[in-house]
Amino acid sequence: MGDFLAWYHTIGEDSMTVTLATSMATVLLGVITMIALRWQAKASRLARQEASRTRTIEARERARVQNLAKILEISNRINANLELEPLLKEIAEAIRQSLGFRMSLVRILDDENQSFMARAFAGIEEEAVQKLSSSAVPVETFKTWMKDEFRISQSYFISHEHGFWENQRDEVYIPDLGERREGEWHPMDSLFVPLWTRDQRLVGYLSVDDPEDRRIPSMETIETLEIFANQAVTAIENARLYGELGDHVMQLREMTRRLKELNEIKSNFVATVSHELRTPLTSIRAYAETLSRDWGSSPRETEVEFLKIIEEEAQRLSKIVEDMLDLSRMESGKVEVKKCDTDMVKVVEDSMQVLAPTARKKYIEIQAETGEEAVEAYVDEGMLKQLILNLVGNAIKFTPEGGRVLVELKDRESAVELSVEDTGIGIPSGSAKKIFEEFYQVDSSATRRYGGVGLGLAIVKNIVDWHDGKIWVESDGGKGARFTVRLPKRKAIAPERSQAVECDETWQCERRIPELIVDMIAELMDAKAASLMLVNDECEELFVSAAMGLDEAIVKNARVKVGEGISGYVASTGKPLLVRDIDADDRFACNRRPQYETRSLVSVPLRQGGRVVGVINVTNKISLTPFTDDDTEMLQILADRVSAIIGKVRHYEGMKSEFGSIITSLRSLIDSRRMSQTRKGDKLTSLVVKLGRSAGLDEEEVKLLQYVSRIYDVGMVKVGEGILRKRGGLRVGEYESVKRHPEEGVDIVGPIEFLEQVKEVILHHHERFDGGGYPGGLSGEGIPMGARILAVVDSYSSMLSDRPYRQALGVEEAIEELRRCRGTQFDPKVVDRFIELLGRSGVEVRPKETI
Ligand code: ADP
Numbered sequence: 001m002g003d004f005l006a007w008y009h010t011i012g013e014d015s016m017t018v019t020l021a022t023s024m025a026t027v028l029l030g031v032i033t034m035i036a037l038r039w040q041a042k043a044s045r046l047a048r049q050e051a052s053r054t055r056t057i058e059a060r061e062r063a064r065v066q067n068l069a070k071i072l073e074i075s076n077r078i079n080a081n082l083e084l085e086p087l088l089k090e091i092a093e094a095i096r097q098s099l100g101f102r103m104s105l106v107r108i109l110d111d112e113n114q115s116f117m118a119r120a121f122a123g124i125e126e127e128a129v130q131k132l133s134s135s136a137v138p139v140e141t142f143k144t145w146m147k148d149e150f151r152i153s154q155s156y157f158i159s160h161e162h163g164f165w166e167n168q169r170d171e172v173y174i175p176d177l178g179e180r181r182e183g184e185w186h187p188m189d190s191l192f193v194p195l196w197t198r199d200q201r202l203v204g205y206l207s208v209d210d211p212e213d214r215r216i217p218s219m220e221t222i223e224t225l226e227i228f229a230n231q232a233v234t235a236i237e238n239a240r241l242y243g244e245l246g247d248h249v250m251q252l253r254e255m256t257r258r259l260k261e262l263n264e265i266k267s268n269f270v271a272t273v274s275h276e277l278r279t280p281l282t283s284i285r286a287y288a289e290t291l292s293r294d295w296g297s298s299p300r301e302t303e304v305e306f307l308k309i310i311e312e313e314a315q316r317l318s319k320i321v322e323d324m325l326d327l328s329r330m331e332s333g334k335v336e337v338k339k340c341d342t343d344m345v346k347v348v349e350d351s352m353q354v355l356a357p358t359a360r361k362k363y364i365e366i367q368a369e370t371g372e373e374a375v376e377a378y379v380d381e382g383m384l385k386q387l388i389l390n391l392v393g394n395a396i397k398f399t400p401e402g403g404r405v406l407v408e409l410k411d412r413e414s415a416v417e418l419s420v421e422d423t424g425i426g427i428p429s430g431s432a433k434k435i436f437e438e439f440y441q442v443d444s445s446a447t448r449r450y451g452g453v454g455l456g457l458a459i460v461k462n463i464v465d466w467h468d469g470k471i472w473v474e475s476d477g478g479k480g481a482r483f484t485v486r487l488p489k490r491k492a493i494a495p496e497r498s499q500a501v502e503c504d505e506t507w508q509c510e511r512r513i514p515e516l517i518v519d520m521i522a523e524l525m526d527a528k529a530a531s532l533m534l535v536n537d538e539c540e541e542l543f544v545s546a547a548m549g550l551d552e553a554i555v556k557n558a559r560v561k562v563g564e565g566i567s568g569y570v571a572s573t574g575k576p577l578l579v580r581d582i583d584a585d586d587r588f589a590c591n592r593r594p595q596y597e598t599r600s601l602v603s604v605p606l607r608q609g610g611r612v613v614g615v616i617n618v619t620n621k622i623s624l625t626p627f628t629d630d631d632t633e634m635l636q637i638l639a640d641r642v643s644a645i646i647g648k649v650r651h652y653e654g655m656k657s658e659f660g661s662i663i664t665s666l667r668s669l670i671d672s673r674r675m676s677q678t679r680k681g682d683k684l685t686s687l688v689v690k691l692g693r694s695a696g697l698d699e700e701e702v703k704l705l706q707y708v709s710r711i712y713d714v715g716m717v718k719v720g721e722g723i724l725r726k727r728g729g730l731r732v733g734e735y736e737s738v739k740r741h742p743e744e745g746v747d748i749v750g751p752i753e754f755l756e757q758v759k760e761v762i763l764h765h766h767e768r769f770d771g772g773g774y775p776g777g778l779s780g781e782g783i784p785m786g787a788r789i790l791a792v793v794d795s796y797s798s799m800l801s802d803r804p805y806r807q808a809l810g811v812e813e814a815i816e817e818l819r820r821c822r823g824t825q826f827d828p829k830v831v832d833r834f835i836e837l838l839g840r841s842g843v844e845v846r847p848k849e850t851i
Contacts, residue, residue, distance in 0.1 A: 088120035134757035160188035280313035399424030492518035494546035514546035600626035715745030
């Protein structure tokens with residue numbers, strides 16, 4: 001700069017030069033200023049950028065801290081919950097509220113079905129909740145969603161761009177987000193977080209939808225979700241452990257109670273048996289001593305009488321020993337049961353003849369009412385005689401002189417009912433169940449009046465069990481007792497394992513389950529004959545796993561090639577088949593066998609994971625009418641249940657204890673159908689189907705409702721026949737027990753039912769539209785539609801039947817009653833539709849069965 005000024009002064013005198021120099025200096029100054037300004041602008045921009053970056057970092061840190069605080073708060077809430085249901089709800093709700101998703105869902109693994117069931121929801125409407133609850137996601141299916149290309153961190157984000165879902169996603173929840181921009185959440189996007197335990201077991205998954213900011217979730221959100229998932233797994237495991245602990249405590253309490261009871265029984269047993277043995281022994285000894293001492297000195301008649309007494313007492317002794325041996329054989333399963341078609345009328349008559357002299361001695365009138373015609377049942381004749389002798393023997397023993405004993409035999413479609421009624425001392429209500437236990441006696445005191453060791457009824461109960469029957473007693477205090485035994489007339493049989501094709505070990509070794517499945521099918525389909533056939537993959541053949549109403553030889557040896565005959569045809573096409581008249585059907589000309597009593601049959605495939613694994617056939621309706629399309633649908637619905645059971649049995653592999661719950665479930669279902677009170681016929685089902693369609697249910701829902709209409713009162717088996725048949729009003733405890741039947745029903749079907757929808761209808765069929773029903777006190781549309789429909793049809797059909805406490809109403813009266821309860825007990829819209837339906841079909845819907 002110094003050089004520049006010197007130069008400026010040296011040229012000062014020359015004005016031209018001066019002007020030029022001045023201009024140059026100005027330009028130079030401008031350039032310098034401009035450069036300086038630019039530097040300044042850049043510097044301040046950099047400073048601004050730096051400040052903004054600091055702010056962003058601070059905001060992110062704040063968000064992280066807030067997120068952590070939320071997680072902490074939610075974790076506390078989650079961990080405070082030890083019950084699984086509320087806990088899962090808490091998790092779903094927490095995700096929705098804290099992570100900005102409008103919808104969240106938790107699915108948990110159902111071990112038995114190997115499927116994920118929707119267990120908790122947040123932000124989903126009731127209708128969608130119902131749909132989600134009834135749709136299970138098999139574990140195998142879920143695993144196909146866990147592709148590496150979808151994986152982000154531990155989660156899976158399936159973007160709509162993959163076109164992965166096509167038509168397969170259940171469109172239960174589709175948020176309407178309108179136009180979307182780059183990076184926005186799309187209705188077909190899915191985000192799942194698998195729930196892995198520490199030992200790498202998949203126990204469920206979380207899924208979220210419809211983010212409030214409409215953006216595809218950031219990595220931070222996904223990571224937060226995963227933290228939730230980890231928390232959820234720990235909490236779920238804790239809740240499970242807690243639940244199991246509770247169960248164990250209950251079991252322990254029950255076992256302690258039982259032990260005490262057994263101890264008491266043992267003491268009683270020792271006292272009773274020694275008393276019962278000592279009495280005859282004392283008299284045998286006394287008479288024998290007298291005879292040997294005075295032999296020849298007493299009159300001959302006295303000696304003969306003494307010998308007779310000795311013989312009778314010896315017989316009494318050997319009867320006690322025989323009873324004990326019988327019971328121990330039956331209980332250990334070492335008894336040979338020889339069942340065959342037997343005329344029950346003859347069995348009753350023969351047994352009565354044996355007991356007539358004993359009754360005569362006590363001036364007791366004994367009478368048998370059996371009807372004229374033979375009633376055939378598939379039973380062991382010897383065992384049945386023993387059963388009747390024990391029951392009638394007791395009736396005579398516990399009835400004072402001059403009393404009356406009545407034996408009745410009733411034919412009840414698929415079962416026979418035998419009852420023994422007396423006018424004796426009766427049984428206190430607290431002992432009604434216990435008297436079937438061995439050695440239990442109402443009066444076990446040393447001073448008791450009646451002999452016996454308390455084994456007779458235990459033997460009876462065993463015989464009933466060997467026949468898959470049921471026994472119960474009704475007694476009104478001191479006014480006598482009435483024992484009733486119900487035995488199935490037919491029996492499903494499964495071939496011996498050694499003779500069956502070695503298809504699947506576990507399945508084959510359990511003959512009991514296939515037998516019960518066939519029994520259940522026959523009962524629910526009102527069919528005389530039914531069979532379950534399974535495919536043997538190796539030789540592409542079907543073999544009979546169990547059958548009812550077929551000759552035992554056929555059951556053992558029948559093999560059908562896939563593709564041949566009726567079952568083979570169904571197995572190869574995988575489609576249900578209804579044959580209305582086998583004679584008129586050219587496809588199956590060679591199948592016209594005598595077993596087709598009604599010439600009509602239904603055969604449906606048994607599918608598992610899209611593969612046909614067997615076939616179920618039913619023939620010969622009890623009503624002798626042909627099967628219908630509705631029957632075919634019904635059988636297909638049943639086949640889906642059967643598939644699930646087979647799946648479960650295979651899954652359990654050798655865990656035989658688990659079969660117990662399935663067996664109990666099947667037995668109760670069968671039993672509930674045999675209870676005349678709960679037997680609902682075709683007409684009720686067809687009304688439910690029509691009403692369901694007219695009320696706008698989709699076909700899938702109608703099908704399920706059709707199935708439920710045959711089983712919804714299954715819980716009644718737990719209520720007890722005594723209460724159900726009572727003529728007078730119910731006592732408080734009895735009414736409470738009746739009110740529990742919907743919950744009992746859900747418990748019963750639990751081990752064989754995989755759809756929540758089915759259980760919900762069973763659970764809520766006694767709710768009232770005005771909220772005054774049970775068990776949930778639900779009201780209005782909060783009651784599942786199926787349950788509202790069933791409530792109307794069930795009440796209508798009950799009104800048309802006789803009940804022990806009232807006579808049947810006429811159709812007009814029943815309709816009037818429905819109108820009267822419209823809006824209070826029943827959904828008004830459903831009642832209107834129903835009355836319209838009745839008017840349209842001009843039906844008189846009186847169920848066949850009355851009590
Ligand atoms: P036992 O008759 O040898 O005592 P059971 O097993 O046959 O043994 O009966 C068990 C108990 O049930 C009897 O002791 C009695 O208290 C009661 N019981 C059985 N049948 C009747 C009946 N018909 N009336 C009254 N009580 C009965």
